[in-house]
Amino acid sequence: MTITRIDAIEPIGRDEARTLAATEYARVVAQYRSLGTGDWSAPTACEAWDVRAMAGHTVGMMEDFTSLRRVVGRMWSASRAARTAGGPVVDSMTAQQVAALESCTTEALIARAVGAGPAAAQWRTSRSGLLRRMPMKESVGGIEETWRMAYLFDVVLTRDPWMHRSDIACATGRAMELTPDHDGRIVADVVGEWARRHGQPCTLVLTGPAGGHYVAGDGGEHHELDAVEFCRTISGRAIGAGLLTQEVPF
Numbered sequence: 001m002t003i004t005r006i007d008a009i010e011p012i013g014r015d016e017a018r019t020l021a022a023t024e025y026a027r028v029v030a031q032y033r034s035l036g037t038g039d040w041s042a043p044t045a046c047e048a049w050d051v052r053a054m055a056g057h058t059v060g061m062m063e064d065f066t067s068l069r070r071v072v073g074r075m076w077s078a079s080r081a082a083r084t085a086g087g088p089v090v091d092s093m094t095a096q097q098v099a100a101l102e103s104c105t106t107e108a109l110i111a112r113a114v115g116a117g118p119a120a121a122q123w124r125t126s127r128s129g130l131l132r133r134m135p136m137k138e139s140v141g142g143i144e145e146t147w148r149m150a151y152l153f154d155v156v157l158t159r160d161p162w163m164h165r166s167d168i169a170c171a172t173g174r175a176m177e178l179t180p181d182h183d184g185r186i187v188a189d190v191v192g193e194w195a196r197r198h199g200q201p202c203t204l205v206l207t208g209p210a211g212g213h214y215v216a217g218d219g220g221e222h223h224e225l226d227a228v229e230f231c232r233t234i235s236g237r238a239i240g241a242g243l244l245t246q247e248v249p250f
Helices: 014-034 037-041 051-064 068-085 089-101 106-124 129-133 149-172 183-198 227-234
Strands: 003-005 135-140 143-148 202-207 212-216 221-226
Touching (some): 014 051, 014 106, 014 149, 014 183, 037 149, 051 068, 051 089, 051 106, 051 149, 068 089, 106 149, 129 149, 135 149, 143 149, 149 227, 183 202, 183 212, 183 227, 202 227, 221 227
Parallel strands (some): 003 212
Antiparallel strands (some): 135 143, 202 212
C-alpha cells in the first residue's frame, strides 16, 4: 500500500466537488433501488430515524440545495422552528425534510432523488464567489465554528449522503458500494481535515476499497481500522480512543 503524506492531500476544488456530488447522489439512488420492502423500516444509528426517514432527509437535502429560493426558505423556516423548540437549526431543518416527504411512496421518493441529484450537484458548485464566501455557524463536537458556505457546498453536502449510505448499509446488512476513486477520495479529504484539526503526528492505516496508508509527521499514535469505520468513529457514531476522539463534520 502506498504511503501518503497527509499534508500532501489536495483539498477538493469546485470541479472535483461537482463530480463527487453527482456520483454520490447516483449511488444514493442505486442503494435505495436495492432495498427490499422490509429494509425501509430498519432502525439506523440516528435514533430518531429508520431507513425511510433517513432517506427522506437525504432527498429533502438534495432538493433544498437546487435553488437559492429553496435554500433561503428552508433556512428561514428551520430558524423559526429552532427558536420555538430551543434546539439547533440543523435539527429543525432535517426534521422538516423528513416530514415533508414522509407521505411519498418509496418509488416516488426514489424518483425525486433521480431528479434532484444532478440539479443539486450542479447548483451547489456553480454559486457566485460572494455566496461561497458568506459565513455560517455550525457546531462540531459541541464547539461552535464559523464556516464559509463553500465548505458546506463543496464538502459537507457530499459527506452527509455518503455517511447516510453507510448508516443504511449498517442498518440493512447490505454492502455499501465503495471504490478507490470516489469513496477513497472522500475518505482522504476527511483524513486531511481530521489531521489538521488535531495537529499531531500519527500513522493511519485504513483498510478496504476506500482505504489508504497515511502519515503525518514522525511518530505519534498508530491506528489501523476499516476506512468507513474510521469515518463513522470520527463522526461520533462509534467510540474512538486517542486521536480518534477528534470529530470531523459530516
